[in-house]
Amino acid sequence: MVNGFPPGDPSAVPTIEQLLRRYAEALTPWAEATAARMLADVNRRDEAAWMAQAQDMSRALRLEIRTAPTGATMQALMAEQVGLIKSIPLEAAERVHRLTIEGLEDSTRASEISKAIQASGDVAKSRADLIARTEVARTASTLTEARAMHVGSTHYIWHTSEDSDVRESHRRMDGKVVAWSDPPTIDKMTGHAGQFPNCRCWAEPIIPED
Numbered sequence: 001m002v003n004g005f006p007p008g009d010p011s012a013v014p015t016i017e018q019l020l021r022r023y024a025e026a027l028t029p030w031a032e033a034t035a036a037r038m039l040a041d042v043n044r045r046d047e048a049a050w051m052a053q054a055q056d057m058s059r060a061l062r063l064e065i066r067t068a069p070t071g072a073t074m075q076a077l078m079a080e081q082v083g084l085i086k087s088i089p090l091e092a093a094e095r096v097h098r099l100t101i102e103g104l105e106d107s108t109r110a111s112e113i114s115k116a117i118q119a120s121g122d123v124a125k126s127r128a129d130l131i132a133r134t135e136v137a138r139t140a141s142t143l144t145e146a147r148a149m150h151v152g153s154t155h156y157i158w159h160t161s162e163d164s165d166v167r168e169s170h171r172r173m174d175g176k177v178v179a180w181s182d183p184p185t186i187d188k189m190t191g192h193a194g195q196f197p198n199c200r201c202w203a204e205p206i207i208p209e210d
């Protein structure tokens, strides 16, 4: 959409912004369907993982897991994900606006800025990839948290994916016991295992014995 206009032309900016804003709105049904599909898929896997672990749990505990009230959690995740998907074109609009203003203020950087504007598609793509990667892990972690707390779990063990891509700050959390009520602050962000951007860590809930 952005590339259909001469880069850096301030007169095109209002039209680009309007198009991208309308596009964000038009995306809503698709965003809802996509988020719902991902949520259902991750939810199925989380439930299956619980059931596999539940072999040696009591019948009562298994029933508790099955009837955990995850509906509200799913709805909140869905609303957040639709918001994130729609933010991609809105951020692109803001970016074009900002870059065009920069070009007006500093004409010596015009060609550099024009290139940056033309890269809007790539920027949006990498943002979309980041959202997709982050949201799958965050959904899994949030559903595990909801089910764990429902069966009386107060703590979990933080696990990393144990490969060379794990960032140092998360590696330091590996094996640590964390309270669900007290998510740690790491790199200036607060959250549980799997709830950080690009994070593949996961939580192993500690389940009460009886």
Ligand SMILES: [Zn+2]
Binding pocket: 160, 170, 194, 196, 198, 199, 200, 201
């Ligand atoms: Zn992590």
